[in-house]
Amino acid sequence: MTAAILMEHNKPLMILNNIVTPKLKKGQALVKMNYAGLCHSQLMEISGLRGEDKYLPHLLGHEGVGVVVDVGEQVAKIKIGDEVILGWIKGFGLEGGATQYQTTDGLRVNAGSVTTFSDYTVVSENRVVKKPRHTPSELSVLYGCAIPTGLGMVLNTVPENFSGTVAFLGLGGIGLSALLSAKLRNFKKIIAIDVNSEKLALAKMLGATHCVNSKIENVIECVRMLTDGGVDYCFESAGLAKTIELGFNVVRRNGGKCIFASHPAHHEKISLDPFELICGKKIEGTWGGESVPDSDVKKFDKFYQKKLLPLEKLISKKYSLENINHAVDDLKNKEIVRALIKCAE
Missing domain, CATH: 3.90.180.10 (Medium-chain alcohol dehydrogenases, catalytic domain)
Structure with missing residues (x-):
């Protein structure tokens, strides 16, 4: 071996x-x-x-x-x-x-x-x-982590009839997998945020309506300009405590929610303004997108069969x-x- x-x-x-x-x-x-x-x-x-x-x-x-x-x-x-x-x-x-x-x-x-x-x-x-039957072996690898965690944290937490604004912060394997929900849900605005211009271009191809390069733009100002004070949901997977904090800061008051998949370094802690929590912002982590592999992988395969999951792009x-x-x-x-x-x- x-x-x-x-x-x-x-x-x-x-x-x-x-x-x-x-x-x-x-x-x-x-x-x-x-x-x-x-x-x-x-x-x-x-x-x-x-x-x-x-x-x-x-x-x-x-x-x-x-x-x-x-x-x-x-x-x-x-x-x-x-x-x-x-x-x-x-x-x-x-x-x-x-x-x-x-x-x-x-x-x-x-x-x-x-x-x-x-x-x-x-x-x-x-x-x-x-x-499953329809997804090729090479692409089925993504059903082991990236897709259930990324796509799962959207599909398993956001109501099917939701049609508001969303942001995807961090466009690695998890973030881009989450962004694939753009073809599966009717979001009003889809904001992709990353430091890499090539990944932002890929996000645009996958369905993002707006892209923000956090290396050269003020993310909070950009998101607030594009929305009514912040997005309804921010899905964060950039891997750092500070990006979890940023994800919380770009959601709106009175019900906006940051859902993060990041697992930062062991010693890192996040710092949030308690007043923003009082004002109705919410934050929660996701464990593997709340996915159940034995049933969810079959669903992902059906999406792929219908050409709704361009897995090869990942x-x-x-x-x-x-x-x-x-x-x-x-x-x-x-x-x-x-x-x-x-x-x-």
Whole structure:
């Protein structure tokens, strides 16, 4: 088995090809990985910004697609030969727990209930769903994290008949996935906010009615000029405490709501003006877009079949597993939206 291992923080992932696949426990499956997605969460882990990491060295990755090659006891949702989507959001089925791998020279490597940066992986039954019919494997990777979290936080929190103003703050994989709701809902104004002009151009293509470059424009002033004092909803996914605060500041009083998917560095705290809360502004976080993978992935697939989800626009570039550190650098330097890692030849 070959895998990209986080040996220590702020160092390139180490590619090891002498890892022994452990015996499956109850509730686990062995999957031959085809593709994995790389997102901001892995950058945070690699940089040590998630707080104390007790499990080094360990595997990474939490969205991917592969084929089941073996199942442990009492696994009933999937069978050998099924093509499946792996994701971090818990679904139905058994929790198989953590896994410990070992190399042929005795190094122990830890892994959680789902990891994807390897050619084979052990995963809990509750972290997989069968790949739906219409979405290609390469694009189905996005159903493991980006789409359920991003699109989910819009579709699962905003009433279907809502037709007001919305803002999307941060146009990475999650933010652009959220923006895809533009084709699914009848929003009056859709404001995209980011520091990257190329991402703003992509947002315009995906349905944004207005774009604000926060690098050169005053976001709060721009949003207030475009709306009646602020948007009804702001969906924030830029990854920083200060952008969560900004998201709160651009929603209107008397009912405006900031919904954030960001998970900033462990030590960061947000600071809000209590008076704005008294004036009716609201804020809440979202856990995986409140998605239920076993049912929501089927809905996403139907949207794709109807040509309502241009998922291909979110995949910037493909990388081999051996070149995953190039993908990490490109994502860190904001040169890509989402990297697709080809896990096996």
